[in-house]
Amino acid sequence: MTAENVVPGDLCTVKWSVDGVAWEEIPGCKTVGVPEENPEYRDRTSLSSPGRSREWGVGLTDTSELTLSCFYSSALYKKALEFKALRKPIFFNVELPPEDGVQSAGDVFDYKAFVNPSTPTVDHEGDLMTDLKLRPTGLVGWTEGAAL
Structure with a gap:
C-alpha cells in the first residue's frame, strides 16, 4: 500500500442506533x-496425539471491549445513559472513506455492543471527554466498499 492509499481515520463516520x-x-x-475478534483455541491433545505434539481446535470467538473517546456534552452523556438503561446492546456502524483510486464507497463495519459511559479524570488537551466503554456481543460484520 502506498501512502496516498492510506485510509484517513478522521474521515470515518461512527454511528449508533437503538434499532439498526x-x-x-x-x-x-x-x-x-x-x-477485535479473539478466537479461543482449545487443547485437544491426548496420549494418542501424533508425535506427542499438542493438538488444538477452534472454540468460541470473543470480541474485545473497546472505548470510543468523545468530547463531552450533556446531550451525548444523556443519550449514552439512556442506552445503558436499556440493558441491551445497541447497533454501531463505522463507515470508512473510499480508498482513493480504488473505491467509490468505503468499507463498513457493524456490530452490537452494550454501552457504559464515563467521564475520565484526565482531560484531553484541556477538553473534558466522555468515554463510551463498549462491550460488544455477537459477530462483527464487514461490507466491502464499492469498487470504481
Whole structure:
C-alpha cells in the first residue's frame, strides 16, 4: 500500500442506533472503534496425539471491549445513559472513506455492543471527554466498499 492509499481515520463516520434502522452520528467522537475478534483455541491433545505434539481446535470467538473517546456534552452523556438503561446492546456502524483510486464507497463495519459511559479524570488537551466503554456481543460484520 502506498501512502496516498492510506485510509484517513478522521474521515470515518461512527454511528449508533437503538434499532439498526435509524442511525445517528456519535457527536464529537474522536476515535474510530471496531472490536477485535479473539478466537479461543482449545487443547485437544491426548496420549494418542501424533508425535506427542499438542493438538488444538477452534472454540468460541470473543470480541474485545473497546472505548470510543468523545468530547463531552450533556446531550451525548444523556443519550449514552439512556442506552445503558436499556440493558441491551445497541447497533454501531463505522463507515470508512473510499480508498482513493480504488473505491467509490468505503468499507463498513457493524456490530452490537452494550454501552457504559464515563467521564475520565484526565482531560484531553484541556477538553473534558466522555468515554463510551463498549462491550460488544455477537459477530462483527464487514461490507466491502464499492469498487470504481
